[in-house]
Amino acid sequence: MLTILFAARPDRWDAYEAPLKRAIAATGLTDFRVVTEAAPEEVDYIVYAPNSDVQDFSIFPNLKAILNLWAGVETIVGNTTITVPLCRMVDTGLREGMREWVTGHVLRHHLGMDAQIKGTPGLWDPRIPPLARNRTVAILGLGELGTACAETLLALGFTVTGWSRSPKSIPGVSCFHGPDGLTECLSAAEIVVLLLPNTPATENTLNARTLAAMPRGAFVINPGRGPLIDDDALLAALDSGQIAHATLDVFRVEPLPADHPYWHHPQVTVTPHIASETRPETAAEVIAENIRRSESGEPLLHLVDRSAGY
Template identity: 60%
Template sequence: MIRVLFAAGDEAWDSYALPLKAAFAAEGLTADLSRDHAPTVVDYIVFAPDGPVRDFAAFVNTRAVLGLWAGVETVVGNATLTQPLARMVDDGLTQGMVEWVTGHVLRHHLGMDTHLAGQDGTWRVGVYPPLARDRPVTVLGLGALGSACAQALAGLGFPVAGWARRPRRVPGVARHAGADGLQRALQGAQVVVTLLPRTPATENVLNGETLGWLAPGAFVVNPGRGALIDDVALLAALDSGQVGAATLDVFRMEPLPPSHPYWTHPRVTVTPHVAAATRPDSAARVIAANIARDQRGAPLLHLVDRAAGY
């Protein structure tokens, strides 16, 4: 019998309890899933940063902490967390992100807002977008989500460049890496999608200088992390026309305060952190499969590099 502590909120328990139990059974695991195990008997923790566990020191026999979220920036620096930490990499989460990103990139590319806002009886002829092959896109971040989005956009015909802190190979995507590669990746881009993790090295990666490297009137699409963008610089770039529009799903403070200028800016679309949700059924299968690997003596998947922060 393995004991699994579910360390997330009440609402999450209602969504995850049955899928996790079914996934454990499908993997042949005899598991006692509970929210009330004593720390010293816990073998694995299913964890969300908004759950009740903040101090991991008492979990002396815990083999791994398995995150329900893709992001780990709020826990990776926790000094009490000495157990292996696995982040969520889930095909449902990835597919949701691909759909959101391609939808908003195509919305900006096709100029759909012009027609949606202009239902006033005016026949607007001569307003055509370029073909996708003539609209360069840059994806910042080539992890599981970034790579999937970059390949989906390349499949639609966009010339896609990708940038990561470390070199990564993504078929069909021009690769750039490191500080020197950032300018090459952004220079002349007409669309930028930000899917980097939040680390000290990525904070404000889009700022006054880097936004100036984009093609005039470029579109910014951010489903990654709010801190990737210097908000003051983005608002200035929108006002000057250097950035033509921005769709933002993540923010430094969430919910975004009603007084924030993003809400009323005519060229900003705010979505409430909905670009990619973790689906309980598919996420439960990921967690159960990872525990089963560990029980067989195989290495855990999706382990977080503490030094890198993701």
Template identity: 60%
Template sequence: MTINVLFAAGEDRWPLYKKPLLDAFEGAGLDVSMSMDIPPGQVDYLIFAPNGGISDFTPFKRCKAVMGLWAGVEHIVGNATLAQPLTRMVDIGLERSMVEWVSAHVLRHHVGLDTHIHGQDGIWRNGILPPLAMDRPVTILGLGELGSACAEALSQLGFPVTGWSRSSKAIPNVRCLHGAAGLNEALTDAQIVVVLTPLTAETENLLNADRLGLLARGAFVINPGRGAQIDDDALLAALDSGQVGHATLDVFRIEPLPEDHPYWAHPKVTVTPHIAAETRPDSSAKIIAENIRRGEAGEPFRFLVDRSAGY
């Protein structure tokens, strides 16, 4: 029996995803009819992105699951019309791109690359010597798939890594803390902080003035998670006072970041345009195909969202 899959992830993504998805469905042995225009009552599975044009899931009564193309689900998890199981995207392309982006910016700040990249003025600055990685404490806020992968990679580079999450986790060679008390301990004297928690009511403004004050003076803040996890005013104040030495930000409360936002002109801020981790069609298509295969076989979906937790 043919499985009807509605692609509701935006017209701009359709040409990029159509062939990888059809190839993945064929590879999984699935008989799938996929398009961007299927009557709601005939849809078996829905591939979703927040800008894909669907906000009311009530008509999709036959739909067995809504499968997100993004790692974050804060735009949909609270939708009262969503009665279907919801899965989020976790794939090797997303993970590897995040690990590479985070590692690059951690190393950039650790070894002080900016001093030499921007200091091409004839001055021989050989007296500036960074500590070894073993003497540079790094804290990762959020130990989901992406945070855990980044923590492992940085640990392998020799950094002493502390990871914090809402619930208890265990990662080899990473000091794992959790809960409210664990958060303050994880931040205290950290020299580099990477923010990778999911965005929920509990993690909005996670890095506020008090918590930024716990960091080692001159610490670096790197945020490829969600913009609302940082109190912007508090971060700007910490940058101006020297409590934070530099902030590298990939995500923002409003995107694209408005041209008049103070981050653009601040000498201690690097803005990147939400590029740290992008879903890759080839690898994500295989995850979607596997989840549809599981749904048809009566097996549990992978990366099922816990509505009560918000991720």
């Protein structure tokens, strides 16, 4: 019998127990159990959240794979006790949620909606926004989520560019890579969306130099990872008008401390890490498919490159 250990916060078990069992059964596997406790030698797979109490994987002698519940793996990828495949979460619900949140905030800034939402009563100021085709949006990070957002914005008519550390190709999107490519990508970007992984190489991707490379009055949207931005540099760019507004969903410390300058800055919108969330029903399908693949000797989906950090 396959033993699948669910290693996450106890409150997550209620949400995941039924979807996981349904999804695994739907693959055709019948001789399995999904549990929150098991003898280490009995465990074949671990469905894992990095905030779990499980941190030492060397105690599981028969472990075949670790199936992460989160898209991010930065807090687990350096764990030296992991000697089996590690898979990150990429599911349709996560992708759809991110696409909707990003599109909403891009359109908000593109259309200048804050001028009316926060407008002065009696002030008639009919500023007409440009058409989407005359607005360039840059997506930094062209993985599953970045690609989904780029394709949606492209379908709405925006001029979409993208940047990644290594070369990527997305039809209709001008793709850049490497340090020089980042500067070139940012130079025309009126709205920048950050969807990079959190690694030592991506920390402070937006800093004083790269923020200065953007057109004056550009917008920053960060639903990716807090450390992608040098906070002091962003605040200085907002104060100077180099950046018109920043919409931030992720931060170096969460919850964002009550005394953090972002809360009180008039050109900053704080959202409480809600851009997208793993949905149990769709996440369970991804996990079940990877278990099926592993048992059939097929390649696993969304395998983490531990040398790259994601």
